Amino acid sequence: DAGITQSPRYKITETGRQVTLMCHQTWSHSYMFWYRQDLGHGLRLIYYSAAADITDKGEVPDGYVVSRSKTENFPLTLESATRSQTSVYFCASSESDAGGWGTNEKLFFGSGTQLSVL
Amino acid sequence: DQQVKQNSPSLSVQEGRISILNCDYTNSMFDYFLWYKKYPAEGPTFLISISSIKDKNEDGRFTVFLNKSAKHLSLHIVPSQPGDSAVYFCAASAGGNTPLVFGKGTRLSVIA
Numbered sequence: 001d002a003g004i005t006q007s008p009r010y011k012i013t014e015t016g017r018q019v020t021l022m023c024h025q026t027w028s029h030s031y032m033f034w035y036r037q038d039l040g041h042g043l044r045l046i047y048y049s050a051a052a053d054i055t056d057k058g059e060v061p062d063g064y065v066v067s068r069s070k071t072e073n074f075p076l077t078l079e080s081a082t083r084s085q086t087s088v089y090f091c092a093s094s095e096s097d098a099g100g101w102g103t104n105e106k107l108f109f110g111s112g113t114q115l116s117v118l
Numbered sequence: 119d120q121q122v123k124q125n126s127p128s129l130s131v132q133e134g135r136i137s138i139l140n141c142d143y144t145n146s147m148f149d150y151f152l153w154y155k156k157y158p159a160e161g162p163t164f165l166i167s168i169s170s171i172k173d174k175n176e177d178g179r180f181t182v183f184l185n186k187s188a189k190h191l192s193l194h195i196v197p198s199q200p201g202d203s204a205v206y207f208c209a210a211s212a213g214g215n216t217p218l219v220f221g222k223g224t225r226l227s228v229i230a
Contacts, residue, residue, distance in 0.1 A: 033217065042124075042222035043162070043207060058217060090161050106152060107218065109161030 003027075006091050006110035013081050014118050021076045021113045023091030031094035032074040033107065034058075034066065036087040043090070049074055081117045089113045121145045122210050124221035133230045137195040141208030141221055144189065148210040152218070153182060153193050156205045165206070166193070198228045 004025040013019050025032065034046040035058075045058030047066040055066050063085060065077045078085055092107040123142045131137045141151075149170040154162035168175040168182045168191065175182050181194045195202055208221040 035220075040222065043220040045217050048217055092161070106164040106167065107154075107162075109154075109163070111159070111161050 004091060004093055004108055004110045006089075006113050008113060009111070010114050010116075012116045012118065015080075015082055017081050019078045019081050019115065021078075021089055021091075021115070023074045023076070023110060025072055025074075025091075025093045025108075027093060027095065027108075028071055029093035029095055029108070030071070032068065033092040033094070034064070034074070034076045035090045035092065035109075036060065037090060037112075038087050046076065046089075078115075078117075081115075083117050085115065086117045087115060089115060119144070120221075121148075122208055122219050122221040124206075124208055124224050126224050127222070128225040128227070130227045130229060131198045133200055133228055134197045137193075137198045137202065137226055137228065139193040139195075139206050139208075139224050139226065141191045141193075142189060143191075143210050145210070145212060145219075146189070147212040148219075149213055150211040151182070151184060151191050152209045152211070153180075154207040154209060154220075156207065156223070162207055195226075198226075200228050200230050202226060203228045 007022045030051050033048040035043045044060050046064050049055045049068040052071050090112045091110040121144050152167040153165040155165045156162040166177050166180050166182050168184050173184050184191045205223045205225050207223045209218045
């Protein structure tokens with residue numbers, strides 16, 4: 001199916017474990033993003049990527065690692081999960097690939113991954 | 119420091135009446151503003167946007183107003199419908215390669 005898909009939909013893990021959240025988009029959008037949504041904080045940017053092999057930190061990058069070896073995939077890894085990383089994680093992509101984004105570029109979000117760290 | 123503020127965590131409105139959701143920003147470099155709507159267990163979806171060269175943008179029942187001098191924007195929904203019940207996020211862009219900045223969201227409940 002066309003669009004942006006995240007997996008798994010739900011994940012329960014224990015503190016200290018490594019967890020990888022997957023994100024796949026079929027539009028060939030250049031830009032991809034990872035956000036987390038927490039009560040009282042709204043949507044906060046973790047990492048983003050302008051193209052394959054180009055990534056940059058967002059507002060809350062600590063404890064997370066990303067990679068982008070292919071345009072369509074943007075996995076997010078929690079190297080050693082902590083309880084504070086319990087959250088709903090959203091992947092998004094942007095349709096701009098014309099040398100920049102931001103103005104006039106809206107994001108398309110996946111359905112999210114609900115992660116619980118026990 | 120929060121650059122995009124949605125000071126009302128929740129709002130209840132009767133069906134058929136107007137819903138007004140507010141958003142304030144502090145960064146004068148923001149030049150494009152977007153509203154996203156989010157239903158439970160789904161990702162946010164784009165609703166409407168406005169450029170800083172305009173003060174109003176309308177799309178069906180949804181209108182966004184921008185007051186640059188006050189650094190304030192609002193989303194009006196007229197008439198409100200039960201299906202509009204969702205969380206609404208305000209977002210702002212400073213252009214170039216800077217990411218969107220989101221507010222904390224306002225939960226709208228439209229009561230039949």
